Amino acid sequence: MAREVAPFGVRVLTVYLGSFDTDMSAHVGQAAAGLPDGGDAGGGDYAGSLLERYLGVFAAGPGTFPVHGDHRKAVRAIYDVAVGEGAGAGRGGEIQMVLGRDSVRRAEEVRERLDHMLGVFGGVAANVDRDEYAGGDGADKTTSADPLTQLVKQTPAHAT
Amino acid sequence: MTTASPPTTKPLTWLITGCSSGFGLQMARHALAAGHRVIATSRDPSRTPELVSEIEGASPAGRGRWAALDVTASSEAMDALLDKLESEGSQVDVLVNSAGFATAGAAEAFSDAEVRAVFETNFFGAYRLMRACVPRMRRRRAGVVVNLSSGSGLESRESLGLYGASKSALDSEREPPGPAFFLPFPPVSSLFSLLSLTHTHTHTPVWTE
DSSP states (O other), X not given: OHHHHGGGXXXXXXXXXXXXXXXXXXGOEEOTTOSGGGGXXXXXXXXXXXXXXXXXXXXXXXXXXXXXXXXXXXXXXXXXXXXXXXGGTTOTTOOEEEESHHHHHHHHHHHHHHHHXXXXXXXXXXXXXXXXXXXXXXXXXXOTXXXXXXXXXXXXXXXX | OOOOXXXXXXXXXEEESOTTSHHHHHHHHHHHHTTXXXXXXXXXXXXXXXXXXXXXXXXXXTSEEEEEOOTTSOHHHHHHHXXXXXXXXXXXXXXXXXXOOOEEOOTTOXXXXXXXXXXXXXXXXXXXXXXXXXXXXHHHTOEEEXXXXXXXXXOOOTTOHHHHHHHHHHHHHTOOSSSOOOOOSTTTTHHHHTTTTTOOOOOOOGGGO
């Protein structure tokens, strides 16, 4: 949607929040099924797993784990970016924002995972074109009769 | 409370969901302190009368308002709220989708009801509000939508796959690279896989976590 409505002066900003000092984590529900195959009662595939430990942490509540984010500071930053002031000065075109050290780390992990995927499969990925498009030089053999590809070419990577 | 910053922009009208606590409440407080008009909303304002009084007590009278809004309700209530604002000569300049919640569990074992409930608020609710507000913003050639997502929307840790998927779905709906096609989490994406040829997608499907 961001790209569709940007030409009309409408901006869609997504904020990737880490963990903050609100009561959201105190209200994380637990799935009714519990751990599959009786994990809760001992045994079961998930016994001792990270999944079980995360569920235990949410069940015990936020008092049991430290939360580093100050949601008041985060709101100030979001406000600034939404109105283009302070931390948002000159950033009125940004459509993605990350807040919280843990969220920064998450974004970096995703980037690393993508880099890994490209490193492992980049070669295979580039060699599954239809015969008429396959060529050792990787040249773009698309023609003006390929409307979808022409549309994609008009889309810059990061612009809004 | 927040430090008021003198607005260098003209006063804007903010519509914020999930104002009974957390980010929604603080956004309402901060925007009011900065001199803007705020329509704070929550499912049941009667549960937080002190907050309603606080927001509606901002001067001059009417600058802060509180309305009941359940994002899981039909679009009609949202359109009615916006129509009412416009009939008063006002409009929503900034929409903040803050209402949301998480249910933790094994990714392989959520019930249909649990999946629907999380998606109903986190995805459908936020999308419905965008659908109500964005056409009006577009016609005015101005507006901002702020969607509060999560690191889980980028990639979720164990137990938060459902929550992450619901956030990721909304993030994808406005994903910048490529055409803005819908990409709900698999397996519903099969219908859209043809359209996603050119869509680079960085979000983790729920069961790769």
